[in-house]
């Protein structure tokens with residue numbers, strides 16, 4: 001019996017002493033392997049008298065079970081520790097700055113869209129979108145430009161091949177069709193009927209047959225639309241003055257509202273911002289000159305009616321602005337075509353850090 005106790009003590013101390021999985025396996029072999037101490041004890045069972053054999057056999061089996069359990073426990077602890085050690089050794093510090101040469105930049109258009117969202121978001125506008133490939137009705141007819149309206153010629157449209165029914169889809173010439181799509185949305189109509197106000201901006205791609213230093217066949221616009229029961233021209237002015245001053249970061253930026261014509265607004269105004277060209281260099285702010293930056297007006301009652309709303313109840317204003325153009329003006333980018341060349345040197349020069357999210361409090365520019 002003392003033999004059994006010694007073997008037990010030794011075996012268990014070997015198991016506890018094992019410092020890694022290799023040593024643990026050696027301990028297992030030394031005890032339970034073919035020539036292991038406990039295996040040897042088992043072999044002696046046959047030489048014992050039957051009464052003794054039963055008693056001793058049970059004791060050896062219990063010991064074997066106890067040692068197996070100890071091995072399992074130790075194996076669990078060691079493999080947990082092995083995993084911990086591996087995790088510690090292979091840890092990557094994700095807070096380390098990325099290699100600057102591998103860091104991308106945000107394209108000025110994306111940057112300006114984020115700035116638009118920050119400024120108009122602050123005034124209660126939400127972001128809306130619509131399809132680039134539009135049908136004739138949303139792009140023109142709904143906006144008070146029926147098929148034979150001469151104003152259709154103001155926009156050099158890309159038409160898609162005629163479909164079986166003779167109709168032709170267009171690449172939208174402006175973001176204004178999203179005015180119609182939004183007003184027609186039953187959820188928006190319910191919201192308006194309940195006394196709410198619609199305020200959206202629609203940044204997106206637009207297309208016209210045009211190509212020179214300041215025009216590309218694909219360009220970007222942002223549409224703005226406010227509809228409720230009381231919004232008037234004064235709100236239009238206030239909103240656009242606030243926007244231009246925040247966007248160009250010139251507190252006393254002068255704005256000029258010039259009477260103009262759009263089929264979908266009445267009255268209509270084009271908006272200019274003050275600038276100067278001293279020394280041949282453009283500076284935005286009070287100066288001797290003006291730059292046209294957007295079209296705007298009170299939404300035409302026909303448009304409101306075409307979109308399923310009662311024009312004697314609802315009114316509001318809309319505006320449309322070239323995103324590329326205001327990006328060029330704000331960030332001094334001379335040629336629009338370079339926006340779409342995907343030249344990495346240009347992007348490195350004019351791009352923005354992805355980590356500097358524009359906000360009104362954080363300063364919108366760089």
Ligand code: PHE
Nearest residue numbers: 174176262295296318319320
């Ligand atoms: N859609 C007009 C354009 O592309 C701009 C505009 C939008 C004017 C909304 C007035 C109101 O020229």
